[in-house]
Amino acid sequence: xxxKIFHPYTTFSELKTELPNIVRGEGIYLFDDxxxxxxxxxxxxxACALGHGHPKVVKAIQEQAAVLQHSITGSMxxxxxxxxxxxxxxxxxxxxxxxxxxxxxxSAVEAALKIAVQYWYNIGRPEKTWLIGMDQGYHGDSxxxxxxxxxxxxxEPYRKTVNHPAKLPFPVPTASDPDGxxxxxxxxxxxxxxxxxxxxxxxxxxxxxxxxxxxxYLKKLADCCAVNEVLLIIDEVAMGxxxxxxxxxxxxxxxxxxxxxxxxALTAGYMPLSACIVKDRxxxxxxxxxxxxxxxxxxxxxxxxxxxxAAALAALDIYEAEDTVARAAEMAEKxxxxxxxxxxxxxxxxxRFLGMIGIVELKAEMKxxxxxxxxxxxxxxxxxxPLGTTFYLMxxxxxxxxxxxxxxxxxxxxxRSSTAPE
Ligand code: PLP
Numbered sequence: 001x002x003x004k005i006f007h008p009y010t011t012f013s014e015l016k017t018e019l020p021n022i023v024r025g026e027g028i029y030l031f032d033d034x035x036x037x038x039x040x041x042x043x044x045x046x047a048c049a050l051g052h053g054h055p056k057v058v059k060a061i062q063e064q065a066a067v068l069q070h071s072i073t074g075s076m077x078x079x080x081x082x083x084x085x086x087x088x089x090x091x092x093x094x095x096x097x098x099x100x101x102x103x104x105x106x107s108a109v110e111a112a113l114k115i116a117v118q119y120w121y122n123i124g125r126p127e128k129t130w131l132i133g134m135d136q137g138y139h140g141d142s143x144x145x146x147x148x149x150x151x152x153x154x155x156e157p158y159r160k161t162v163n164h165p166a167k168l169p170f171p172v173p174t175a176s177d178p179d180g181x182x183x184x185x186x187x188x189x190x191x192x193x194x195x196x197x198x199x200x201x202x203x204x205x206x207x208x209x210x211x212x213x214x215x216x217y218l219k220k221l222a223d224c225c226a227v228n229e230v231l232l233i234i235d236e237v238a239m240g241x242x243x244x245x246x247x248x249x250x251x252x253x254x255x256x257x258x259x260x261x262x263x264x265a266l267t268a269g270y271m272p273l274s275a276c277i278v279k280d281r282x283x284x285x286x287x288x289x290x291x292x293x294x295x296x297x298x299x300x301x302x303x304x305x306x307x308x309x310a311a312a313l314a315a316l317d318i319y320e321a322e323d324t325v326a327r328a329a330e331m332a333e334k335x336x337x338x339x340x341x342x343x344x345x346x347x348x349x350x351x352r353f354l355g356m357i358g359i360v361e362l363k364a365e366m367k368x369x370x371x372x373x374x375x376x377x378x379x380x381x382x383x384x385x386p387l388g389t390t391f392y393l394m395x396x397x398x399x400x401x402x403x404x405x406x407x408x409x410x411x412x413x414x415x416r417s418s419t420a421p422e
Contacts, residue, residue, distance in 0.1 A: 009154075017375070020383070025052025028396045028403060030383065038383045041407055042394050046206070046238050047269030050318055051396035057270045057314040064310035073101065073304040080309035087316055088277050091247065093256040096280040100296075101273065101304035105237035105263030106140025108274035109199070112233045112259045113144055114298055115278060115286075116197035119231065122285035122294040128229075130194045132187070134168045138207035139199060139235050139261075148199050151208050153388065166191050168198065168221075170205070171213040179216035181224075188224050197231035197258075202249035203354060206238045209390045210359040212352050218253035231258040231282070237274065241265035241319060242397055244355035245329035258282060268315035273308030328356045328397045331404065335393065338408040345412075347419045349389075356397055360411065362389040369418050376414045382407060391415070 007015070020038065024031040028051045030038045043049060050057065064080065071078050081101065089097040100111045113131050120128035133139065133148035146155055147162040166187050171180030188195065202218055205211040225232040234257040239249035243265065246252055250260070259282070263274030286296045302308070319325065332355045339358045343351050347366050352359040362370070366389050373391070377384050384391055393407055 013371075020378075027051045027053065028399050036381070038378070038381050039403065039407055040396060041382050042385050042392070043265075043396050044269055045264070046243070046394055047264035047267075049241055049243070049265040049324070049397045050268040050315060051398050054268070054270075054318065056318055057268060057311055060310045060314035061270060061307055064307045068306050070302070070305060070307075072301070074299055078304075078306050078309075080306050080313060081304035084275075084304075084309045084312050087313065088262070088275055092260065092277060094279070097277050098280065098283040099275045099277045100298075101275050101309075102300045103272040103274060103302045103305070103308070104140070105235075105261065105274050106142050106145050107300055108237065108261040108263055108276045109139040109148075109233075109235060110142055110144045111298060112199065112235075112261050112276040112278075113148065113197065115259065115276065115282065115296065116231045116233065118294070118296065119282045119285055120196050122292075128194060128196045130165045130191060131197050131199065132164070132166050132168065132191075132195065133199045134201070134205065135170050136208035136211070137199075137201055137205055139201070139237075149201075154207070165194070168200070170211060171217045173214070179214045179220055181217050181220040184217075184221060185224050188228050188230060192228035192230060195228070195230045197233050198225055199233040199235055202234050202236060202239055203244060203252060204239060204249065204357065207387065209361070209387045210352060210354075210357060210392050212354050212359075215252035218250060219255060222253065222255040222257065225258075233257065233259045233261065235261045237261055237263040241268075241315075242325040242328045242355075243357065243394070245325070245332050246355075247325050266315065267308060267311040268318070270315065271305070271308040271311040272302070273305060273312055322398075324397050331397070331399070331401070332356050334401060335404055335408065338405055339393075339412075342412050342415070345416060345419070347415065356394065358393040358408070360391045360415070362391070362415065364389060366418075373414055373418050376418070377410060380410050380414070382410055384411070 020032040022030045023033050030040050085099045088099050089095040102108045131148050136151055137149040138151050139145040139149035146158055168184040173180045222232055234250045236248050240262045258279050260277045267273045286294050288295045335358045336353045347362050349361045349363045370386050374384055
């Protein structure tokens, strides 16, 4: 296919194949210009939790576009952003919070990292400047995000451009340390004097291949950060709004993070909008009324975009009205039962489950077969995006039982036939 797009996360070899040219979305389906219908099995990069074309979100966007398409939030407000900031604060365990708005997940993460550093500067601890994440974590593709999240398979060329003073190791449970937290504790305690913040993807390292760790780890991390005076940023950009079977993945651990980043499903993928929801204990230090000017001189043109906020408010209404989170938890259990028989295939290394994420990691020797499996699934109408040898289902949370069961069957049969003698 010849076009002028510098495609994200797309190899040149893929460009030699026919790329679907998607012209329409409806429910869990995407339609291309050839009339083919595909199940959006990864929710369009994990964003479209409500599928496509939900009339209530579409209406909210249309109505807002007709009234006020944009107005900045620097020294001004508008009703939608006021309502959304209030709403997000009230979704947190403690609602004393202010939100920084941005357009994509990565920008919400950048804001969180800068707020962490400036917070310590504001309160007279300027030596606390280090920002660290988990080994193979992912928080977006800006250089700031790469300095706390670095997936070797994607980011090698930038290794020497970004600075990684330390990393939390991915938790490996042992008999004496069932959450695998102790190695992380050592890192935090060793560097506490310099650490401004730790940022993690809660419970699941998505881009690194859907690697899952325990809620117990997250609880211990929160406690350890508090004791060592290190801010904890939870990046809910991929997991937030029901994906894991609770509203936020951090809810599984019963913690109250200093900052929470949200994006993607915040608007159910209808508009680019993200937020970093900050505790007032931190926010209150950003004043210009003390000895020094501690104003947050940071912002994006589209921060709190009125149409984006309208989409988010509509999506949040729907999540609530349709009880999306509870439904996701219920569906997750069914998906797991349907997927479990896949473990019997010789080529499967491991199955993993977290809410409405069903993961099949194939053995390393299956790597050459991955493009063929992906193509065969596409021909059956499923747009999978494997990560290495890991195939996963992360469908819109509104997928029906029948549609989900059919998708699991398609994956099962396609993987099975890929290993059959030719
Ligand atoms: N954080 C996490 C956990 C993500 O998974 C992603 C994207 O996949 C991001 C941040 C970046 O979001 P965006 O692509 O909207 O910048």
